[in-house]
Amino acid sequence: MAEEITQFTQDDLSEDDVMLLDTWDQIFLWVGKEANETERKEVIPTSLEYLRTDPGSRDPDTPVLLIKQGFEPLTFTGWFTGWDTSKWSEGNSYEEMKKEFGDEAQLPVNVQNDETKGENGQEEERVYDPHPLEDLIHKDASELPEGVDPAHKEKYLSDSDFQDTFELSTEEFGSLPVWKQLTLKKNKGLF
Numbered sequence: 788m789a790e791e792i793t794q795f796t797q798d799d800l801s802e803d804d805v806m807l808l809d810t811w812d813q814i815f816l817w818v819g820k821e822a823n824e825t826e827r828k829e830v831i832p833t834s835l836e837y838l839r840t841d842p843g844s845r846d847p848d849t850p851v852l853l854i855k856q857g858f859e860p861l862t863f864t865g866w867f868t869g870w871d872t873s874k875w876s877e878g879n880s881y882e883e884m885k886k887e888f889g890d891e892a893q894l895p896v897n898v899q900n901d902e903t904k905g906e907n908g909q910e911e912e913r914v915y916d917p918h919p920l921e922d923l924i925h926k927d928a929s930e931l932p933e934g935v936d937p938a939h940k941e942k943y944l945s946d947s948d949f950q951d952t953f954e955l956s957t958e959e960f961g962s963l964p965v966w967k968q969l970t971l972k973k974n975k976g977l978f
Contacts, residue, residue, distance in 0.1 A: 797867050797874065802856060805830045807837065808866060814838060814851045815863050820875075835938045836928065839978070847969050917945040920952060925976040940977040952977070 789807070792799050800806055803821040807814060814837070816830050834851050854863050857875040864870040918932050923944065928937040935943050941953070941960070949957055952975050960968060972978040 915942045918943045
């Protein structure tokens with residue numbers, strides 16, 4: 788369940804939760820140290836769905852940045868009045884924390900660019916079980932088959948359904964700019 792907080796402070800960031808800060812030009816996903824596995828797993832798809840369904844005329848390429856508790860950069864903390872840098876970082880600055888932890892920190896991460904990367908930062912090949920076009924077209928998230936990512940319905944089409952729907956191969960589609968992919972998906976009822 789999400790609750791909007793308009794007059795927020797650092798104390799509103801709960802260590803056992805995941806929080807979203809929308810600054811219009813960027814979306815920050817702050818992950819508390821004690822957030823449960825379900826929240827950690829769902830934060831990226833939920834935030835991308837949040838961006839996709841925003842009623843404003845939002846740029847679909849708005850950066851969505853993942854921030855871990857204790858590794859908050861100035862681009863995040865600057866939105867808070869009176870940020871206490873020592874609260875979670877034991878008095879170290881963001882730059883000192885990055886230096887101390889090196890690649891382990893990996894923050895902030897733009898999840899729209901890194902969503903296909905695994906734990907080691909290497910590209911992972913993901914296998915999508917194909918579904919019939921009628922199970923995906925003009926369906927919202929609650930109507931989709933279990934396990935289907937509503938932000939990427941096109942990935943669940945068979946190669947022949949994909950070709951028939953978009954009149955492009957998956958490779959040709961993948962080489963298009965994101966805005967053009969989104970336009971095609973909207974026009975075909977797969978957005």
